[in-house]
Amino acid sequence: MINGTCDPRFKKVQDAFLKTFKTEFETGAALAVELDGELVINLWGGYQDASRTKAWQEDTLVNVFSVTKGVTATCISRLIDQGKLDPSMKVAHYWPEYGCNGKEDTKVSDLLCHRAAMFGFKDGIPEGSFQDWKKFVHRLEVQAPYSKPGSSQGYHALTFGWLTGELVRRVDGRSVGQYFKDEIASPFGIDFHIGLPIIDHGRCADMIMMERNKIKLPGEFIKYIPNFVLSTALKNFKAALISGDFHEAFQSREEDAVNYVNSVDWRLAEIPSANGHGSAKSLARLFGILSNGCSRDGISIMSKDVLQNAITPYSSGPDSVLFGAPIKFGLGYELAQGISTIGDMSPHLSDRMFGHAGVGGAVAFGDPDKSLGYGFVCNQQHHPKVLYQSSNELTKEIYSIIS
Numbered sequence: 001m002i003n004g005t006c007d008p009r010f011k012k013v014q015d016a017f018l019k020t021f022k023t024e025f026e027t028g029a030a031l032a033v034e035l036d037g038e039l040v041i042n043l044w045g046g047y048q049d050a051s052r053t054k055a056w057q058e059d060t061l062v063n064v065f066s067v068t069k070g071v072t073a074t075c076i077s078r079l080i081d082q083g084k085l086d087p088s089m090k091v092a093h094y095w096p097e098y099g100c101n102g103k104e105d106t107k108v109s110d111l112l113c114h115r116a117a118m119f120g121f122k123d124g125i126p127e128g129s130f131q132d133w134k135k136f137v138h139r140l141e142v143q144a145p146y147s148k149p150g151s152s153q154g155y156h157a158l159t160f161g162w163l164t165g166e167l168v169r170r171v172d173g174r175s176v177g178q179y180f181k182d183e184i185a186s187p188f189g190i191d192f193h194i195g196l197p198i199i200d201h202g203r204c205a206d207m208i209m210m211e212r213n214k215i216k217l218p219g220e221f222i223k224y225i226p227n228f229v230l231s232t233a234l235k236n237f238k239a240a241l242i243s244g245d246f247h248e249a250f251q252s253r254e255e256d257a258v259n260y261v262n263s264v265d266w267r268l269a270e271i272p273s274a275n276g277h278g279s280a281k282s283l284a285r286l287f288g289i290l291s292n293g294c295s296r297d298g299i300s301i302m303s304k305d306v307l308q309n310a311i312t313p314y315s316s317g318p319d320s321v322l323f324g325a326p327i328k329f330g331l332g333y334e335l336a337q338g339i340s341t342i343g344d345m346s347p348h349l350s351d352r353m354f355g356h357a358g359v360g361g362a363v364a365f366g367d368p369d370k371s372l373g374y375g376f377v378c379n380q381q382h383h384p385k386v387l388y389q390s391s392n393e394l395t396k397e398i399y400s401i402i403s
Contacts, residue, residue, distance in 0.1 A: 002045030034288030065358030068276030073332025120248030161273030192278030288373025
């Protein structure tokens with residue numbers, strides 16, 4: 001039912017991974033962990049498709065959605081390390097056309113920590129191919145922000161990709177996908193792609209997505225409860241529901257079926273916030289390198305000081321898109337400090353975890369205190385209440401062994 005290798009120390013983790021298939025909670029998935037530069041867990045199992053006819057392989061790729069943001073954040077930090085980008089500078093310094101309609105003072109760090117107030121497309125997601133980069137970028141560069149940039153946090157679920165991606169293109173000349181391939185993926189042997197080449201589509205698992213009408217917003221009733229009887233956290237939650245920011249950030253196009261994420265157009269496009277395709281092993285390797293000195297075999301991704309700055313909290317919520325949650329972000333990375341979707345949310349495991357989770361259930365993170373890199377990918381999207389159940393249980397078992 002599952003394949004791969006697992007250090008005997010982590011037998012309980014292997015058993016927990018196997019359980020996700022025995023209970024049929026997961027259709028297909030893979031788990032990988034690097035510890036002190038050594039691959040100690042590399043497991044996979046299940047199926048690549050809903051009909052359960054195509055077995056998951058070691059080199060199977062899958063769309064990891066917002067885990068891509070953690071990969072993009074790594075590219076950004078490398079550019080900072082190379083002296084091409086300064087997070088304290090205004091975006092318009094590098095991208096002049098962006099400095100209009102109330103966005104003139106937006107800083108690079110605002111884009112990276114979800115404080116740019118550009119978390120949606122006010123006129124709806126542009127129609128046509130997702131491969132038309134200029135069309136998406138132009139819509140954002142002329143759009144006015146939802147509020148004053150820098151004044152509040154609102155998760156940029158999709159728009160983060162075009163905003164940060166255009167910034168990369170302006171300072172380097174390459175797209176994020178090409179930059180990552182040239183500067184990080186190829187030198188370090190990381191099988192991860194932002195813009196999946198057609199030759200690799202045959203080894204890509206299909207995402208099995210929930211029907212949109214089955215995903216309900218939690219606690220709608222709270223909108224009718226007076227503020228004076230609510231805690232601060234619940235007041236933030238209520239304000240986020242009333243604002244409608246969630247719908248703006250997670251909007252979809254009517255013509256796109258839920259399985260559009262399995263289309264050739266989606267896979268070929270470069271969306272540095274949402275459509276990276278890779279394996280658990282590739283993610284564990286990337287975050288393992290970052291968490292173990294940022295270098296391997298004499299090659300460095302960035303300096304340790306640049307990484308430390310990138311995983312320092314730049315914003316701590318409340319997040320107007322994510323229902324007022326006090327989620328912390330560094331320079332593009334989600335941080336496991338307080339409420340988080342990486343690691344196990346309760347009990348809290350480590351203050352130095354950094355990475356990102358995706359709406360399909362994938363999670364990747366690094367932990368410099370443990371010299372650990374973690375990657376979990378799957379192709380069965382679950383209800384938000386149990387979206388990260390598999391990853392959280394696996395992470396809990398891992399930390400019970402290494403702590």
